[in-house]
Amino acid sequence: MLIxxxxxxxxxxxxxxxxxxxxxxxxxxxxxxxxxxxxQRIVLTLIFGLFGIIGTYTGIIVNPFENxxxxxxxxxxxxxxxxxxxxxxxxxxxxxxxxxIGFGAGVIAGVHRFFLGGFTAVACxxxxxxxxxxxxxxxxxxxxxxxxxxxxxxxxxxATETIQMIVILLVADPYSQxxxxxxxxxxxxxxxxxxxxxxxxxxxxxxxxxxxRTEANGAQKALQIAETTLDHLRGGLTFQSAEKVCExxxxxxxxxxxxxxxxxxxxxxxxxxxxxxxxxxxxxTKSTRQVIQSGNMISIGKSEILCNHPNCSLGxxxxxxxxxxxRTVATLKIYVHNENLLTPSLIELVQGLTSMFGHQLELSELxxxxxxxxxxxxxxxxAQVNPHFLFNAMNTIVSLIRTNPDRARSLLIxxxxxxxxxxxxxxxxxxxxxxEVELIKxxxxxxxxxxxxxxxxxxxxxxxxxxxxxxxxxxLTLVQNSFKHGLQKIKKDGLIHITIRDxxxxxxxxxxxxxxxxxxxxxxxxxxxxxESENGTGIGLYNLHQRLKKMxxxxxxxxxKSSDNGTEIYFxxxxxxxxxxxxxx
Numbered sequence: 001m002l003i004x005x006x007x008x009x010x011x012x013x014x015x016x017x018x019x020x021x022x023x024x025x026x027x028x029x030x031x032x033x034x035x036x037x038x039x040q041r042i043v044l045t046l047i048f049g050l051f052g053i054i055g056t057y058t059g060i061i062v063n064p065f066e067n068x069x070x071x072x073x074x075x076x077x078x079x080x081x082x083x084x085x086x087x088x089x090x091x092x093x094x095x096x097x098x099x100x101i102g103f104g105a106g107v108i109a110g111v112h113r114f115f116l117g118g119f120t121a122v123a124c125x126x127x128x129x130x131x132x133x134x135x136x137x138x139x140x141x142x143x144x145x146x147x148x149x150x151x152x153x154x155x156x157x158x159a160t161e162t163i164q165m166i167v168i169l170l171v172a173d174p175y176s177q178x179x180x181x182x183x184x185x186x187x188x189x190x191x192x193x194x195x196x197x198x199x200x201x202x203x204x205x206x207x208x209x210x211x212x213r214t215e216a217n218g219a220q221k222a223l224q225i226a227e228t229t230l231d232h233l234r235g236g237l238t239f240q241s242a243e244k245v246c247e248x249x250x251x252x253x254x255x256x257x258x259x260x261x262x263x264x265x266x267x268x269x270x271x272x273x274x275x276x277x278x279x280x281x282x283x284x285t286k287s288t289r290q291v292i293q294s295g296n297m298i299s300i301g302k303s304e305i306l307c308n309h310p311n312c313s314l315g316x317x318x319x320x321x322x323x324x325x326x327r328t329v330a331t332l333k334i335y336v337h338n339e340n341l342l343t344p345s346l347i348e349l350v351q352g353l354t355s356m357f358g359h360q361l362e363l364s365e366l367x368x369x370x371x372x373x374x375x376x377x378x379x380x381x382x383a384q385v386n387p388h389f390l391f392n393a394m395n396t397i398v399s400l401i402r403t404n405p406d407r408a409r410s411l412l413i414x415x416x417x418x419x420x421x422x423x424x425x426x427x428x429x430x431x432x433x434x435x436e437v438e439l440i441k442x443x444x445x446x447x448x449x450x451x452x453x454x455x456x457x458x459x460x461x462x463x464x465x466x467x468x469x470x471x472x473x474x475x476l477t478l479v480q481n482s483f484k485h486g487l488q489k490i491k492k493d494g495l496i497h498i499t500i501r502d503x504x505x506x507x508x509x510x511x512x513x514x515x516x517x518x519x520x521x522x523x524x525x526x527x528x529x530x531x532e533s534e535n536g537t538g539i540g541l542y543n544l545h546q547r548l549k550k551m552x553x554x555x556x557x558x559x560x561k562s563s564d565n566g567t568e569i570y571f572x573x574x575x576x577x578x579x580x581x582x583x584x585x
Contacts, residue, residue: 012058014203016051021207041097045104048093052086052109052128056116059084062185081120083185086113087131087164088196091157094135095148095201102139106132120181123171127164134160150198150205157197161190225252226356233360234367237322237330239279242267249334249353253346256314259333260322263292271335276309288331291319295328297351299342305335316342320354324362332357393446400449411449418442422473430551433500433507434466436475440498443476447483455487455494462502470509470573471551475500477544478511478569486515486567503572510570517562527558541569 036044059082086109094102110128114121135156142148165186172178225248232244242260246268250258257271261283269277283289287300297320305314316339322330332354336342393415400408421439437459444457479496487494497512518526527545545557552573561568 012054014199016054018203018207020047021204036097041101044093044097045101046108048089048097048101048105049108051089051093052105053112055085055087055089056082056109056113059086062181081118081181081185082113082116082124083189085193085196086124086128087160088157088193088200090128090132091135091160091193091197092153092200094132094137095139095142095153095156095197097136098140099133099136102132102134102136103129104132106130106136119174119177120168120172123168123178124164126171127160127167130163130167131160134163148201150202153201154194154198158190158194161193165190225249225353226360229357230360233357234364236364237262237267237361239267243270243279245357246270249332253334253349255334255336255346257333257335259335261288261331261333263329267330273309273312273314276312277314285319288319288333291321291331292328295321295323295326297321297347297354299339299347301339313337315339318342318347318350320350322354322361323358324365329361330357389446392450396446396450407449411446414442414445418446430469431472432467432469433509436470436472437461437466437500439473440476440479443479444496451494454490454492455483455496458495458497460497460499460501462500465500465502465507468507468573468575471544471547474544474548474571475509475511477541481541481569482511482513482515482567486513486517488515490515499570502575504575506572506574508570508572510568512566512568514566517564517567523560523562526560 062081062083090102090106090109093105106129110125110132113128114125118124138152138156139148142152165182168178168182169175172181228248229245232241232248235241237260246258246260247270249255250270255271257269257273257277259269259277260267264283266277266279266281266283268279285300285305287298287304291298297318299318300316302315305312305317314335315337317333317335320332321328322332332350334346334350336346393411397408397411397415400411418439421435421442448455448457475498479498482496487496493514495512495514497510499508499510499512501508526541541558541560548555548571549557555571555573558569558571
């Protein structure tokens with residue numbers, strides 16, 4: 001039967017549809033946000049026009065008078081016509097590419113059909129051009145509204161083939177012969193061309209959806225890996241962090257090995273052949289240096305891996321750049337057995353990973369720069385001596401030179417010790433409580449001399465606690481706060497009580513004064529709002545609160561209690577080394 005023969009031709013249609021999906025420029029037909037260039041339109045017009053010609057040549061020659069069929073087309077005599085799928089290629093071209101591609105493909109396939117001859121030459125040629133025009137107009141409208149569905153292709157394919165039958169009846173001569181032909185070929189051609197158009201679109205959509213699913217899976221896997229590697233890359237790209245990242249990627253991919261490098265050294269190699277592809281070695285492959293210089297990902301085969309080991313199983317690799325602000329700082333390599341395993345999904349995964357790693361490293365670099373800036377600011381504040389304190393101290397010493405030279409000499413030594421310890425602590429991340437107490441005593445000897453009997457200082461310090469460490473000037477900041485804000489206007493009986501005591505698992509540190517105190521509004525916002533200190537080091541309670549929480553593991557920072565009878569500020573530090581406090585011998 002004719003319809004069976006025509007349906008057999010759909011296998012050719014399916015093969016062509018699948019092959020076309022392999023071309024990237026063809027896929028742009030389904031990306032409705034992408035503008036095609038004139039060159040791309042011309043190429044696609046020629047492709048769909050050629051598709052129409054193939055549909056003609058794979059058609060079946062029909063002679064309605066002799067009731068014969070010829071399986072492959074050739075030049076026709078006046079009594080012959082072709083049952084074919086020519087309209088299918090033109091219709092699909094118009095639906096996918098719009099008016100210009102559909103009309104152009106119709107002209108190419110229609111003119112070709114005209115020159116094959118036969119009594120339907122003119123009718124079929126005109127009908128093919130009309131099919132391209134109609135499908136192109138519909139395609140241009142649909143491209144702006146919705147995605148093309150197989151049902152749309154089925155309807156348009158059926159409609160245009162029906163129009164061709166009508167044109168044959170109107171144009172072909174003799175009319176009686178045209179009627180006989182249409183009766184024989186109408187149902188088979190309408191059915192097969194309608195189904196063929198839908199099948200063509202269905203195949204393309206199915207392949208593209210599989211590609212999208214592959215990309216989505218790759219993106220999801222990249223996100224999962226990137227999420228698990230975030231903590232490792234937070235501190236930057238090092239031998240240790242690269243090792244952890246490579247282990248995670250290796251465990252979640254079907255790769256032979258995973259490697260990372262910086263600009264000149266292999267940072268890590270996890271998986272097969274790690275016995276001779278070792279971390280710490282200089283970069284060996286020219287391809288890796290090429291990626292670092294160009295910033296472009298490449299795929300390489302066994303000959304380009306340049307492994308001198310005779311039995312090395314690494315047969316191919318993807319090498320991708322890791323960039324920070326368009327500057328290549330590292331590479332990621334995924335090794336497989338051979339180049340056939342460098343699949344699009346693996347390439348998508350590597351691209352996603354390197355992009356995310358670049359963002360993570362960029363954030364890490366920004367964090368480090370911010371920390372350096374903060375640390376530099378804090379150390380600069382620590383190193384400076386408040387000019388008011390220095391002037392007051394010098395005035396006190398000058399006044400004592402004549403009345404009490406020995407006291408003046410002692411205060412001068414204390415001032416020198418204070419300045420020296422202040423400068424030395426500015427270069428230290430942590431200082432012992434012993435060093436901090438010595439700094440406080442040097443400071444208080446000068447302040448007590450200036451204030452006389454108005455203020456007294458009381459110490460309650462457990463000697464066993466002095467080997468533990470704290471951020472420099474932590475207690476001094478609290479003492480200065482008591483002097484400058486709590487006791488500034490006290491005329492007599494002022495008191496500062498410094499306590500450092502052992503509470504089994506923690507060291508409790510507090511500074512209490514009997515000054516004027518502060519209201520609840522001030523107390524509740526003092527540690528949540530950044531208020532620079534007007535005097536002293538300028539570090540302020542807010543900054544000290546943040547430093548304690550950040551530098552001391554499990555620290556809650558400062559706690560403030562205040563009333564009309566004075567103010568107490570205290571904090572805790574854990575004693576165990578595992579809890580983040582450094583001990584010194």
